Amino acid sequence: MVVGVTLPTKTEWRAGVLRARRAVPADLRDREAQAICRWLPGLVRGGQTVCAYVPVGSEPGSSALLDALAELGVRVLLPVARTDEDGRGLPLQWGRYEPGTLVAAEFGLREPPPPWLPAGRIAEAEVVLVPALAVDRRGTRLGRGAGFYDRSLILAAPDARLVAVVRDDELVDELPTDPHDVPMTHALTPLGGVVPLAGTGT
Template sequence: MCADMVDGVLAGTKAQHRAALLAARREVPDAVRAAEALALCEHLGEFVSASDTVCAYLPVGTEPGSPQLVDRLRELCARVLLPVARSDADGGPLALLWGVYVPGGLVSARFGLLEPAEPWLPASALGEADLVLVPALAVDRRGVRLGRGGGFYDRSLPICRPATKLVAVVRDAELVDELPSEPHDVRMTHVLTPKHGLFALANT
């Protein structure tokens, strides 16, 4: 997958991992990326229920998936919530706010993202989710997730109920044997990949 992979374990700092993983994503051909996005959408029907509240996100840039992913979720479940990123007075990340996804109701936001228009739900709305799709650069078989380092999800995921499925969405090659972890990391319970769909992680 990348130059610093040794026996299924990523070696080096988190910053080095991120750089290598982002570089690898940029090398994925558009046709492959589109096929993987379609496969992710097709897998959703295997595990999303009509009564579910799902917290999701809009994939951007080279992230696996496509905007059609949230449209498909809206067809399958009771409610789709999308994140709203806000920072404190010093520029530090706050726990994500949430907005109900309404097609055509998204507005431009920071980081080049789209987000739901106001009114927003408080950070505690994450506690109502049955399923959370979490962006990731990689995840290991113990559930350790490597994100982009912004800190928004680190501050948000502890709000989830213990029974909530926390699903890292990655390419098949981005599921690795081991990533470095820190005490504050919230581990993923599941991973979703284009080839294999949803499956549980050891989470130990």
């Protein structure tokens, strides 16, 4: 870190990444989503449980990623986001992905219909694909700030791969970090594929 240089805050990072994502042409976004799917066979194997998510808006990836996972023979769990009476994000519940069954949900999301599994069932997943605005090479993930994943990832298995899904230029050298941030073990990008992050080996 250079003395006297003020690093951008998380709020500034979020604004910059979201602005850049909105500028990505639709055809490039589609190509990147297809590229992400092509890396999945090297990340997961049949019989595993994988926690994934349904990309929304300008998030990297597409719903085709869920079908690609299912075709690889993995059990796909998707998040169900809810808040408490104070509007604070609760740990995510999980629902089994079945093609063609997703329903509209809060926050503009799509989720599986009930029944849902309790938050602690994330511990069954060997791989957790995590939405991110950016991730740094130390494993610090920049989310949207609602706290759903921070409160959920602490329940994951100690040996689970926690994989931030980002565009290639969203894998950066350094992001601001807070004590509650759960470090990612890997990044998944369209061109770079599955990238181990600091201290995770391979």
